[in-house]
Amino acid sequence: xxxxxxxxxVNTREMFAKAIKGGYAIPAFNFNNMEQLQxxxxxxxxxxxxxxxxxxxxxxxxxxxxxxxxxxxxxxxxAKELGWExxxxxxxxxxxxxxxxxxxxxxxxxxxxxxxxxxxxxEENIALTKKVVEYAHQFDVTVEAELGVLAGVEDEVxxxxxxxxxxxxVVDFATRSGCDSLAISIGTSHGAYKFTPEQCTRDxxxxxLVPPPLAFDVLDAVMEQLPGFPIVLHGSSSVPQxxxxxxxxxxxxxxxxxxxxxxxxxxxxxxAVCKINIDSDSRLAFTxxxxxxxxxxxxxxxxxxYCGLARDFMEELYKHKIIDVLxxxxxx
Ligand SMILES: [Zn+2]
Numbered sequence: 001x002x003x004x005x006x007x008x009x010v011n012t013r014e015m016f017a018k019a020i021k022g023g024y025a026i027p028a029f030n031f032n033n034m035e036q037l038q039x040x041x042x043x044x045x046x047x048x049x050x051x052x053x054x055x056x057x058x059x060x061x062x063x064x065x066x067x068x069x070x071x072x073x074x075x076x077x078x079a080k081e082l083g084w085e086x087x088x089x090x091x092x093x094x095x096x097x098x099x100x101x102x103x104x105x106x107x108x109x110x111x112x113x114x115x116x117x118x119x120x121x122x123e124e125n126i127a128l129t130k131k132v133v134e135y136a137h138q139f140d141v142t143v144e145a146e147l148g149v150l151a152g153v154e155d156e157v158x159x160x161x162x163x164x165x166x167x168x169x170v171v172d173f174a175t176r177s178g179c180d181s182l183a184i185s186i187g188t189s190h191g192a193y194k195f196t197p198e199q200c201t202r203d204x205x206x207x208x209l210v211p212p213p214l215a216f217d218v219l220d221a222v223m224e225q226l227p228g229f230p231i232v233l234h235g236s237s238s239v240p241q242x243x244x245x246x247x248x249x250x251x252x253x254x255x256x257x258x259x260x261x262x263x264x265x266x267x268x269x270x271x272a273v274c275k276i277n278i279d280s281d282s283r284l285a286f287t288x289x290x291x292x293x294x295x296x297x298x299x300x301x302x303x304x305x306y307c308g309l310a311r312d313f314m315e316e317l318y319k320h321k322i323i324d325v326l327x328x329x330x331x332x
Contacts (some may be wrong), residue, residue, distance in 0.1 A: 001107050002107070002108060002109040003109070003139060004091060004109045004110060004111035004141065005111075005140075006109075007072070007073045007076060007091075007109050008073075008076035008077075008087065008089075009072070009073075009076060009089055009090060009091050009109070009111040010088055010089065010090060010111060011090065011111045011112055011140060011141060011142040012026075012052070012090055012092075012111075012112050012142040012144075012180065012181065012230070012275070013142055013180060015050050015088060015090065015274075016180075016181060016230035016274040016275065017230075018331065019050075019230075019274035019275075019328070019331070020228060020230060020272050020274050022331065023269070023270045023271075023327070024269055024270070024274075024326055024327035024328045024331060025233075025265075025268070025269035025273055025274050025275060025276045025326045025327070025328065026049075026050050026051070026052055026090075026274060026275050026276075026326070026328055027044075027049065027051055027052065027276060027278060027318070027321055027322055027326050027328060028052035028054050028092065028094075028232075028275050028276065028277045028278070029051065029052070029053065029054065029278055029279070029282065029318060030054045030055070030056055030059060030094060030277075030278075030279040030282070031053055031054070031055070031059065031068070031071075032058070032059045032062050032063055033063065034071065035286075035307050035308075035310055035311040035314070036282060036286070036311075036314060037053070037071055037072075037075055038078070038311055038315075039282075039311045039312075039314035039315040039317075039318055040053065040075075040314075040318055041075045041078050041079050041082070041089075042082065042315050043315050043318035043319045043322060044079070044084070044087075044089070044318070044322070044332070045079050045082040045083065045084040045087070046082070046319065047319055047322045047323060047328075047329040047330070048084065048329060048330050048331070048332050049322045049326075049328040049329050049330075049331060049332055050088035050089075050090075050328060050331055050332040051088070051089055051090070051332075052089075052090040052092050052112070052275060053072050053075065053089060053090065053091050053092065054092050054093075054094040054277065054279075055068050055069075055072075055091070055092070055093055055094060055105075055110075056094040056095060056279075057094075057095060057097070059094075065105075065108070066108075069091070069108055069109055069110070072089070072091040072109075073109070075089060076089055084332075086332075087332070088332035090111050090112050091109065091110045091111050091112070092110065092111070092112040092113065092114065092144075093105040093110050093112070093113040093114055094114055094277070095114055095116045096113050096114050096115050096116060096132070097115075097116060097117075099115075099128065099131050099132055099135070102115050102132045102135070102136065102143075103132075103135055106135060106136050106139055106141045110141065111141055111142070112141060112142045112143070112144065113132065113136060113141060113142075113143055113144070114143070114144040114145070114146070114183070115128060115129050115132040115143060115144075115145055116145075116146045116183075117129055117145070117146070118146035118147060118148060118149055118183075119149065122169065122173075125145070125146075125147070125173070125177075126173060126176050126177045129143070129145040129173075129177035129178075129179055130176065130177045130178055133177060133178040133179055133180075134178070137178070142180040142181070143178075143179050143180050143181075144179065144180065144181045144182070144183060144232055144275075145173070145177055145179035145181075145182055145183070146182070146183040146184075146234075147165050147166075147169060147170065147173050147182060147183070147184060147185075148163055148164055148165030148166070148183075148184050148185030148186075149163040149185055150185050150188060150189055150190055150234055150235050151189045151190070151194075163185060164185050164186060164187070164215055164218050165184035165185050165186065165218060165222060167218060167221035167222045167224070167225050168225075170182065170184075170222050170225050170226050170229075171225050171226060174226055174229060180230065181229075181230035181231070181232050181274070181275065182222075182226075182229065182230070182231055182232065183231075183232040183233070183234050184218070184219070184222055184231055184232070184233070186214050186215040186216070186218045186219050186233070187212065187213070187214045187215045188214065188233050188234060188235040188236050188260055189235045190234065190235040190280075191235070191280055192237065192239050192254065192257045192258075192259070192280045192283070192284065193256070193257055193258065194211065194235065194237075194239070194258055194259055194260065195209070195211045195212065195258050197209060197256055199211070199212055200212065200258065208241070209256055209258050211258050211259070211260065211261065213264065214260065214264050214268065216267070216268075219231070219268065219271060219273070222272075223271060223272045226272075227272075228272065229272060230272065230274045230275065231271070231272045231273045231274065231275075232273070232274070232275040232276075232277070233265070233268060233273055233275070233276050233277065234277045235260075235277065236260050236265055236276045236277055236278055237259045237260065237278050237279060237280035237281040237284075238259040238260055238261060238262045238265065238281060238325075239257050239258055239259030239280060239281065239284065240259075240281060240284065240285075240317070242288075243281075243284040243285055243287070243288040243313075244257050244284065246288040246291070246292065247284065247287055247288050247291055250288075250291035250292060250295045251291065251295065252287070252291060254284075257284075259280065259281070262324070262325045265325050265326075266324075266325055266326075266327070269325065269326050269327055270327075276325075276326055278321060281317055281321070282314045282317060282318070285310070285313040285314045285316075285317045286310040286313065286314060287310075288313060289306065289309040289310035289312070289313040290306045290307075290309075290310055292309065293305055293306040293309050294306060
């Protein structure tokens with residue numbers, strides 16, 4: 001049993017309370033490798049932004065859970081080396097799907113876990129979430145739950161259709177489960193193909209797809225039911241067109257990839273939405289950089305050259321998200 005506190009990590013409680021009061025949101029960035037983690041920590045340290053490091057099932061399968069946890073521990077020390085005296089870093093389990101998994105993460109030094117039982121019937125979602133909460137809270141680990149279903153594919157989490165969160169259920173759910181924050185479904189979606197062309201309109205000038213707007217009426221109704229309660233948005237990448245275009249112009253094939261417009265996320269960040277998950281955008285930045293180096297210098301065979309540029313691209317992306325979209329700079 002290792003407490004996250006010994007590792008210099010923090011849970012989300014105080015962080016979220018401040019974010020709601022201050023009208024900004026905390027970035028939750030997934031990480032799978034060293035370059036991504038370096039880029040996240042550099043961006044957070046330089047902008048003095050609190051940050052949530054997320055570990056998904058796909059990341060655990062790819063990189064190994066033990067290694068990822070030691071990397072997060074190392075990230076705290078790295079942040080201090082970069083001059084960030086008191087780093088505000090959360091290590092969070094993304095989409096935990098069982099009590100056993102959540103428990104193992106709590107025991108292993110995670111400061112926050114998500115139990116995603118949103119695909120189960122309502123009462124079973126409450127029961128499983130409550131079980132995780134009762135265990136995690138003994139160790140001051142915070143718990144995120146989910147109500148409603150997001151569409152899209154993210155690692156092993158996928159659903160063909162979304163179901164908006166029902167605002168009339170949130171008080172009962174939050175009270176009985178005891179969760180610390182709630183991921184809701186208001187039209188965000190996992191992956192780089194968040195909407196089919198049929199769900200979108202096309203800008204007559206550029207020919208680009210324009211996605212349907214987020215359901216702010218559902219968010220408003222949830223906030224009215226649960227004033228001041230931390231709300232989380234998953235599937236909130238914006239799929240920056242510059243990266244998609246770069247990838248496509250360098251031999252890639254991502255037709256009609258589409259995300260959530262950043263203005264809408266900015267608007268959400270000013271409300272009780274205090275955690276916004278961003279994963280696909282960094283994948284696009286990474287891929288664009290690798291394609292660029294390998295296309296421009298076909299003789300290059302040093303991974304540090306293309307992974308290095310990928311790291312630069314991701315760092316720039318993370319800073320942009322922190323400063324221009326979430327507004328969390330200067331808050332840690
Ligand atoms: Zn998610």
